[in-house]
Amino acid sequence: MSNLGKTLSSSLGKKLVMGITGLFLVSFLLVHCAVNALIFLNDGGESFNRGAEFMGTNPLIRLMEIVLFAGIIWHIVQALVLTMQNKKARSVQYAAYTGNANSKWYARSMGLLGTLILMFLIIHLKHFWVVSRMTDEITSGRETLFGEMKEVFESPVVVFLYVLSMFSLAYHLLHGFQSAFQTLGFNHKKYTPTIQKIGVIFSIVIPTLFALMPIAIYLGIIQ
Amino acid sequence: MSGNMNLTLKIWRQKNGNVQGELVTYPVKNISPDMSFLEMFDVLNEQLISEGKEPIAFDHDCREGICGMCSMFINGRAHGPKEGVTTCQLHMRSFKDGDTIVVEPWRATAFPVVKDLVVDRSAFDRVIAAGGFISANTGNSQDANALPISKFNADTAFDAAACIGCGACVATCKNASAMLFVSAKVSQLALLPQGQPERYRRVQSMVAQMDSEGFGNCTNTGACEAECPKGISISNIARMNRDYFAAKICKEEEVN
Known part of the structure; x- marks a missing residue:
């Protein structure tokens, strides 16, 4: 195996991949949230549609979309490999295990939270990505992405599902954000508390903004 | 003596690494709160020996918290409920009369069970x-500092x-x-x-x-x-x- 291959297949290498892809997905969330937050301007979706058009046509962004999908898949596949190894590392389970005494439930449940996010992601891609990239609904001008949003969020079930999924995302980020820095070797008296604070703020603000979007559209606050 | 406790212990018994183990329940009586957890095990083992039963194998050595030999996963936590102590430094005053205590060996594939609570x-x-x-190459010792x-x-x-x-x-x-x-x-x-x-x-x-x-x-x-x-x-x-x-x-x- 090549040097890089050996490094990335070691325990620390696999963790490195989780951390780097995780932080890359964090940067995606930031961009995604910023563009979507344009709907809060309440200008009938005009700014948002312009933003969406830019994201859909700019060649650099389109290229990054491929990198993004690769990043998501790598994050998931690596997580599966790690989880299987971790299960094998304890073949006989404890009869009594008081995990809450020494760690947070969401830190121990990253796999479960990630699976919930993946299930949401599939539904979410079907709602928006498939419509805007795989059909000519939007490019032909028959429909705008904002119009699509209003249509999808007419259903209270969908709105509830979206909001619920943002809780999974929030808790996944609450552990993942600071955990990625620890894995990359950034642990320092001077700046680790700041990283942890930014992580908490990010994990609350971004999912809250995302959750407010379907709620605001469903309630008709955004027209 | 007043303040002494009666406890129910559920302890992992496993003859060796090749056979299945199980949790076995043992009642212990009149345990002093000043005993360490390992001393409570000594009492139980004396009791088992006098009954003609196989005593429980467990790791221990210095019994003063510095050797790292004692293990035991007690009530779902390594070295029991206290923080910053090994099992030998855990005392029975951390438990109450009538408590049920589950004791298991370290569980890891890399630490196979040798016998009962002893892992490799x-x-x-x-x-x-x-x-x-x-x-370090041999030779004269270096100047200090x-x-x-x-x-x-x-x-x-x-x-x-x-x-x-x-x-x-x-x-x-x-x-x-x-x-x-x-x-x-x-x-x-x-x-x-x-x-x-x-x-x-x-x-x-x-x-x-x-x-x-x-x-x-x-x-x-x-x-x-x-x-x-x-x-x-x-x-x-x-x-x-x-x-x-x-x-x-x-x-x-x-x-x-």
Whole structure:
């Protein structure tokens, strides 16, 4: 195996991949949230549609979309490999295990939270990505992405599902954000508390903004 | 004596590594709150011997909290409910009359059960043998203070060196990962001038050995740090990661 291959297949290498892809997905969330937050301007979706058009046509962004999908898949596949190894590392389970005494439930449940996010992601891609990239609904001008949003969020079930999924995302980020820095070797008296604070703020603000979007559209606050 | 307790113990019994084990219930009576947890086990074993039964095998040695020999996963926690103590330093006053206490061996594929509560922790020895040392040539001893060491580094290295290799980190980690142990052993030498010549070779060899022993992977839950009887910090894991990635990216020396 090549040097890089050996490094990335070691325990620390696999963790490195989780951390780097995780932080890359964090940067995606930031961009995604910023563009979507344009709907809060309440200008009938005009700014948002312009933003969406830019994201859909700019060649650099389109290229990054491929990198993004690769990043998501790598994050998931690596997580599966790690989880299987971790299960094998304890073949006989404890009869009594008081995990809450020494760690947070969401830190121990990253796999479960990630699976919930993946299930949401599939539904979410079907709602928006498939419509805007795989059909000519939007490019032909028959429909705008904002119009699509209003249509999808007419259903209270969908709105509830979206909001619920943002809780999974929030808790996944609450552990993942600071955990990625620890894995990359950034642990320092001077700046680790700041990283942890930014992580908490990010994990609350971004999912809250995302959750407010379907709620605001469903309630008709955004027209 | 007043204040003495009657307890119900559920203890893992397993004849050897090749057979299935099970939790067996034992009542113990008249236990003094001043006894250590291991002394309570001595009482139980005396009782078992007088009944003509096989006593429970468990690891112990110094009984003063420094050797790292005693293990035991007590009521779902490594070394029991107290923080910063080994099982020998856990006293029965931490329990109440009538309590049921579940006692299991460390659970990790890399720590196979030898008998009852005794597990084979030689995987740790092999990790140390892979690089957890400095190579010192023989000869006259050096002048004292020939190698200046900052107070801060000396203290941090000492904090890492406090690791007694008990395996509580592996036992408590949801992934049975040994990274706290390995990172402490990497750090105690990486922080000192004597450790520098082999610093990057060491971290690569020790991580490779850790991986081949079948320990799990760290997910940064921090459980190891919370359960460590010596309070080893997970900042050591970050240091190990830094050194490992630096070695893999920047160093040309071939390791394994």
